[in-house]
Amino acid sequence: MVSIARKNLFHEKGRLVISIGGVAFSTMLIMVLMGVYYGIFTESTMYLRKTNADLWVGQEGIHDTWHTYSLLPRGLDEEIRRVGGVKDVHEFIGRAVRAKVSKVVDKEETIYIIGFDTKTGVGGPWEIVKGKKIPRDGQVIVDRVFATRNGIDIGDKIEVGGVELTVVGISKDTFVLVYSYAFVTKEDAEKIFGAEDFLNYYMVEVDNPFFAEKIADNIKSRLESLGVKVDVLTKQKFIDNHKEVIDESFSAILLPLVFIGFFIGVTVIGLTLYTATLEKMKEYAILKAIGADETFMMRIVLEQAFTIALLGFAAGSILSFLAANLIPNVAPEFYVEINLQNVVMTFGSIVVMSLVAALIPIRRLERIEPATVFQA
Structure with missing residues (x-):
């Protein structure tokens, strides 16, 4: 045969x-x-997986960071820390905006600006292919796809929300579908978004991720008792939503x-x-x-x-x-x-x-x- x-x-x-x-x-x-x-x-989903956050606390009705907008008042971090099992709390400030690329006349690109705590590094880039990993005020770290598309290199400038930023670093694996992440200090993010009293999410680290869902319920109950309606999603749930x-x-x-x-x-x-x-x-x-x-x-x-x-x-x-x-x-x-x-x-x-x-x-x-x- x-x-x-x-x-x-x-x-x-x-x-x-x-x-x-x-x-x-x-x-x-x-x-x-x-x-x-x-x-x-x-x-x-690389950003969600790489960022050191077991829970994401956002405005009631959140689904993902792309299509649903979350806005929460500052100062809730101390209340969240009082919930049993919470290890630490970090602020997340970010949304998609249009950026002017100085090398190309009248050219604008959509980027997702993220303001992170440069002292802890939580929420910032995890791999740099060129330049610095931590920006200062007036500086920005852009994704290599964004840099390649626009011929941008270290020392070049982009303008976002009327704020001029100097590129000091180029990150890897920070491209999302049709736009890229760009990382700035929290202070610059506040200027760009004009929201000094608000942020988008609280990122919560817990002592034991096994109890993350229970801790999420407790955080939700505590904040709602203060009159703040939120949804608290586990890292995996947030990834699944995206x-x-x-x-x-x-x-x-x-x-x-x-x-x-x-x-x-x-x-x-x-x-x-x-x-x-x-x-x-x-x-x-x-x-x-x-x-x-x-x-x-x-x-x-x-x-x-x-x-x-x-x-x-x-x-x-x-x-x-x-x-x-x-x-x-x-x-x-x-x-x-x-x-x-x-x-x-x-x-x-x-x-x-x-x-x-x-x-x-x-x-x-x-x-x-x-x-x-x-x-x-």
């Missing part, structure tokens, strides 16, 4: 190479698209493209198998005439399908990893994350692809008559 399947496939090596190439392309398309999808999740926004925005775009990749693979494997089957109809008729059953011949077709699929998957996986390393260099706003889940899902798609593609030639073999061998 093995020799027959391989003989049929390798009889036309050029066609086999083209078939493997088609499956490899489908594999790469599926894997890279899924990688971009996972990469968006990773990059867009992922939900991403999923709603991108799944409708991603799924049709993945389906296109799947359809290409099915078509390529199906045409290859069907052509190979037609060319060997007399050989199959002889097998049936000497007693080979339909299961035996079906296994031949399936092995051919799986062989093409596995070889294509192997080649496509190599191309996908190469693309994952190349794409960020060409388009730094895209991060391709090829993880185990991505590989397993893609492999599952390829297996299903080969099964679907084998249906037509299998049906053709079921209708073959042994008398075919005597036809001219």
Whole structure:
């Protein structure tokens, strides 16, 4: 059986190479698209995962930092610290604004300004590729995607909310979907937003994250007893909320493209198998005439399908990893994350692809008559 399947496939090596190439392309398309999808999740929630905050205290009705706006009065940090299990409390001041890029006349970019406590560093950038990690008043740390897009380097200036800021650092992994994070001192953030008596969130560290949800309920109750209505979300819940926004925005775009990749693979494997089957109809008729059953011949077709699929998957996986390393260099706003889940899902798609593609030639073999061998 093995020799027959391989003989049929390798009889036309050029066609086999083209078939493997088609499956490899489908594999790469599926894997890279899924990688971009996972990469968006990773990059867009990186700030929440890297920031040392177990709980986020915001205005009642908060969902995420992008689409819902939170505004709370200052001075609640001491009340929060009185709740059992609370280790420390930090202020978060931030929102998306338009920034003027001085190198480009009349050009504006949307950035997400974050004012953080430069003494503790909580809420600030976690990885710097160039320059300083802690800004002073009048200084800003920008993301490398923002810097690359606008040709910005250390020492250049941007203007936000009428405040001129000098770039002193360039951070990594601080790009979020369509804009980047930019980090300034809390004092500069207050000037830019014009909100000296208010902030957006309180970031809370707890002694034991296992009790985070209980502590969150206690914080909510304590502040509401003071007449301040809040919602308190755990880090994981806040991350999940942001992922939900991403999923709603991108799944409708991603799924049709993945389906296109799947359809290409099915078509390529199906045409290859069907052509190979037609060319060997007399050989199959002889097998049936000497007693080979339909299961035996079906296994031949399936092995051919799986062989093409596995070889294509192997080649496509190599191309996908190469693309994952190349794409960020060409388009730094895209991060391709090829993880185990991505590989397993893609492999599952390829297996299903080969099964679907084998249906037509299998049906053709079921209708073959042994008398075919005597036809001219």
